[in-house]
Amino acid sequence: MKKLLYLILVFFFFNSNDTFAHPGGHYHKGDGNVLNTWRLNSGKTIQGNFSFAKDNTIYLEQEEGKIVSILISDLSIQDQQLAKWKINKINHFNISDNINTFPETSSPFKYLPLFLLCLSVIAIYFLNKHFFKNYIFNSRLGLSTFSFLFVVTIIIACSKSTTTTTSTISTPINTTPSNPVVVVIPKTNTASIDSAFSAFKPAISTTWDDTYFYIASNGIPNHNMMIGITSWQQQVPITQPYNGTNSWSIPLQPTYATIPLSTKTNLMKGAVAVAVNGIPIFNALNNRGEDSYKIGELDNWGGHCGRGDDYHYHAAPLHLSTTNGLKPIAYAVDGFAVYGSKEPDGAVMNVLDTCHGHIGTNGTYHYHGTTDYPYVVGAMKGKVTLDPATTAPENQVIPQAFTKPVRPATSPLTGAVITDFTAVGSNGYLLTYKRGTKNGYVKYSWDASNKYTFILTDTAGVSVTNVYQR
Numbered sequence: 001m002k003k004l005l006y007l008i009l010v011f012f013f014f015n016s017n018d019t020f021a022h023p024g025g026h027y028h029k030g031d032g033n034v035l036n037t038w039r040l041n042s043g044k045t046i047q048g049n050f051s052f053a054k055d056n057t058i059y060l061e062q063e064e065g066k067i068v069s070i071l072i073s074d075l076s077i078q079d080q081q082l083a084k085w086k087i088n089k090i091n092h093f094n095i096s097d098n099i100n101t102f103p104e105t106s107s108p109f110k111y112l113p114l115f116l117l118c119l120s121v122i123a124i125y126f127l128n129k130h131f132f133k134n135y136i137f138n139s140r141l142g143l144s145t146f147s148f149l150f151v152v153t154i155i156i157a158c159s160k161s162t163t164t165t166t167s168t169i170s171t172p173i174n175t176t177p178s179n180p181v182v183v184v185i186p187k188t189n190t191a192s193i194d195s196a197f198s199a200f201k202p203a204i205s206t207t208w209d210d211t212y213f214y215i216a217s218n219g220i221p222n223h224n225m226m227i228g229i230t231s232w233q234q235q236v237p238i239t240q241p242y243n244g245t246n247s248w249s250i251p252l253q254p255t256y257a258t259i260p261l262s263t264k265t266n267l268m269k270g271a272v273a274v275a276v277n278g279i280p281i282f283n284a285l286n287n288r289g290e291d292s293y294k295i296g297e298l299d300n301w302g303g304h305c306g307r308g309d310d311y312h313y314h315a316a317p318l319h320l321s322t323t324n325g326l327k328p329i330a331y332a333v334d335g336f337a338v339y340g341s342k343e344p345d346g347a348v349m350n351v352l353d354t355c356h357g358h359i360g361t362n363g364t365y366h367y368h369g370t371t372d373y374p375y376v377v378g379a380m381k382g383k384v385t386l387d388p389a390t391t392a393p394e395n396q397v398i399p400q401a402f403t404k405p406v407r408p409a410t411s412p413l414t415g416a417v418i419t420d421f422t423a424v425g426s427n428g429y430l431l432t433y434k435r436g437t438k439n440g441y442v443k444y445s446w447d448a449s450n451k452y453t454f455i456l457t458d459t460a461g462v463s464v465t466n467v468y469q470r
Helices: 002-016 077-092 112-127 129-136 140-161 190-200 318-324
Strands: 037-039 045-047 049-054 057-061 067-071 205-208 212-216 248-251 256-262 271-275 280-282 303-305 311-313 330-332 337-339 357-359 365-368 379-382 416-423 428-435 438-446 451-457 463-469
Touching: 049 077, 057 077, 190 205, 190 212, 190 318, 248 271, 330 379, 365 379
Parallel strands: 280 311, 337 365
Antiparallel strands: 037 045, 049 057, 057 067, 205 212, 212 248, 256 379, 271 280, 271 330, 303 311, 330 337, 357 365, 416 428, 428 438, 438 451, 451 463
């Protein structure tokens, strides 16, 4: 009887380790399999191989058979396209959602043959103990025959326990594309982009060719400027020759960047976008890496003047939505539109990614302007060409329109707050600033020959006149 019990225990030992002999899933540590890396909009990554999709969710198989689900909309743009490619590939073969092969749920009958064998042996033993003692356990032939039947039964039971479901095609589906998925973004419709600038004509003008949309302007917006600046560099806005070959250029065929270029460590020189009123938008950070808005460098409209007396924004010109409605307020230099605080259809703005935008209902990416950092562009979602003459962080995108200064750059005036800025005639301005309790003034104008006259009056009432020829 002890020998009989020993054989039965051996059987249950092997089958209790069924999870070790037939572990779940296809990928295990140390087996050499490579898991794909999927990138989320948040920047996080998840490893796992595409298993199946249902509704708007894909399911990834990880090591040891673990299945994780991800909403397709939570994936990066590139991986959304990859997921859709895999789903389309499966649909091409008309395979249902349960395409993959998974072990069947363990059946309560999978050990039935072995159970019946054991039961029969025990019954025979008690009916004829003499037969077992003298033939089965004390006969080599008998013991060998019993062991052979026992092992065959185990093999049959195990083979049934690992039965899997299979697809209806005879060859395996290769869910890895032979070539990288290239996302083709529709070319921007020139009539559509031009309509975003139409409300600001004829102060600006637009043209285009097959590659770029061009914006020409004199660099002076149709709103007031400078008032509200508390950290002043003593620059003032003058006209700029943003026309002809020096116009602002927006690519008509944007392409997603493999790795978006962060504006935290790049593009602290030149424009990252152009507003629909023809004014360039610079990085939220100045060339010292400081948030221009937070340190008081910007006026009430989110702009100020650079070292070339060129007016530009560092914050989102959300006020342009008052004129433009639900149309874009700017276009980034990678070709993607920048909208205000609402979606193009008037809905509440959706959650923004690290680039400060998202895919719109039309399937195309766009940015949004906001009142908090990074205000317009957090990273360049589209591919851009960098000026080889510049280095990070003070690198810039080309093509880029350039300013043409008329006087040497000035230095900061500590404690000055700009309180007023008014037009004087058709070609001049008067800037008023307060320092302590006293006012200072900058009065300047230019003539048709581009001769600029500056009259600087400090808070002590001392005036200095300078004339410059551009």
